[in-house]
Amino acid sequence: MPTLRQLTANLSTALQAIYEAPEAEAMAAQTLEHLLDLTPLQRRSRADEPLGDDDRLAPLPALQARLLTHEPLQYVLGTAHFAGLELEVTPATLIPRPETEELVALIAREQQGRPNLRVLDVGTGSGCIPLALAQRLPGAHFTAVDVSGEALAVARRNAARCGVAVDFQQVDILQGVPQLAAPLDVLVSNPPYVLEAERALMRPNVLQFEPATALFVPDHDPLLFYRRIAELGCQLLAAGGGLYFEINEQYASETEELLRGLGYAAVASHADIFDRPRMVRATWEGIRQ
Numbered sequence: 001m002p003t004l005r006q007l008t009a010n011l012s013t014a015l016q017a018i019y020e021a022p023e024a025e026a027m028a029a030q031t032l033e034h035l036l037d038l039t040p041l042q043r044r045s046r047a048d049e050p051l052g053d054d055d056r057l058a059p060l061p062a063l064q065a066r067l068l069t070h071e072p073l074q075y076v077l078g079t080a081h082f083a084g085l086e087l088e089v090t091p092a093t094l095i096p097r098p099e100t101e102e103l104v105a106l107i108a109r110e111q112q113g114r115p116n117l118r119v120l121d122v123g124t125g126s127g128c129i130p131l132a133l134a135q136r137l138p139g140a141h142f143t144a145v146d147v148s149g150e151a152l153a154v155a156r157r158n159a160a161r162c163g164v165a166v167d168f169q170q171v172d173i174l175q176g177v178p179q180l181a182a183p184l185d186v187l188v189s190n191p192p193y194v195l196e197a198e199r200a201l202m203r204p205n206v207l208q209f210e211p212a213t214a215l216f217v218p219d220h221d222p223l224l225f226y227r228r229i230a231e232l233g234c235q236l237l238a239a240g241g242g243l244y245f246e247i248n249e250q251y252a253s254e255t256e257e258l259l260r261g262l263g264y265a266a267v268a269s270h271a272d273i274f275d276r277p278r279m280v281r282a283t284w285e286g287i288r289q
């Protein structure tokens with residue numbers, strides 16, 4: 001009868017055919033925790049108990065086979081962890097990233113204590129940003145838009161599971177305008193920002209499995225989404241409202257210039273934990289340049 005430690009080690013060894021050992025070990029541990037509904041602490045404390053016949057382990061060979069095709073762990077398990085939440089993800093949604101947790105933390109730091117905030121998230125994907133902000137900004141009202149109806153279906157299920165009311169709208173932000181009942185206090189977006197030219201540098205688990213519409217922007221116009229969303233901000237934000245972007249680190253100064261050119265004030269880049277400029281914030285003062 002194998003123990004949990006042995007099963008985890010076997011999966012990790014198999015995954016080392018395509019992943020470095022630390023990543024393979026982490027993926028194997030998370031897979032077993034997911035199947036057996038264990039916390040990391042429970043997995044470690046029960047590592048040497050024989051497992052016996054457990055039907056919950058039946059999917060393990062199929063999951064291993066999928067992981068060996070480079071399919072991301074989060075799609076294989078159907079869930080991703082983000083800012084303390086467990087969210088459903090499917091191939092229609094980007095897998096939420098740690099840098100986006102930093103964007104959420106920045107907004108929460110700057111906006112906490114302000115009552116009845118009206119927040120719009122553009123390109124919501126799994127709904128991770130409004131759902132994480134809802135935990136940190138009680139009383140806020142959320143609207144979230146995405147061009148993808150399939151992503152919005154996942155985001156709706158996540159909102160229902162988290163017990164958060166979000167007004168989800170299917171909008172192509174390059175063509176249309178979200179319908180809002182009142183001016184916004186916060187406009188946030190983590191839009192597509194990977195250049196087509198960067199494809200060659202991307203790992204197969206991202207390139208082959210995550211949705212291209214969530215990732216890529218044309219090489220000839222890297223600020224396409226930022227320009228459109230910032231221009232919409234001039235119409236939709238209340239005076240004093242905050243604009244928050246996750247950005248491609250190569251375009252921090254261009255994004256800042258764009259925002260100053262439109263009349264935003266207090267424009268500033270923020271670094272992530274690796275000291276890379278990955279966020280820009282700005283305040284709309286109500287006067288378009």
Ligand SMILES: C[S@@+](CC[C@H](N)C(=O)[O-])C[C@H]1O[C@@H](n2cnc3c(N)ncnc32)[C@H](O)[C@@H]1O
Pocket residue numbers: 093094095096097100122123124125126127128129145146147148151171172173174190191192193213214215
């Ligand atoms: C980088 S993903 C971000 C997803 C999620 N907010 C997150 O941080 O994980 C960008 C999102 O923008 C959406 N998107 C792409 N083009 C769009 C458009 N023209 N209008 C609205 N949303 C768009 C994609 O479907 C995707 O969900």
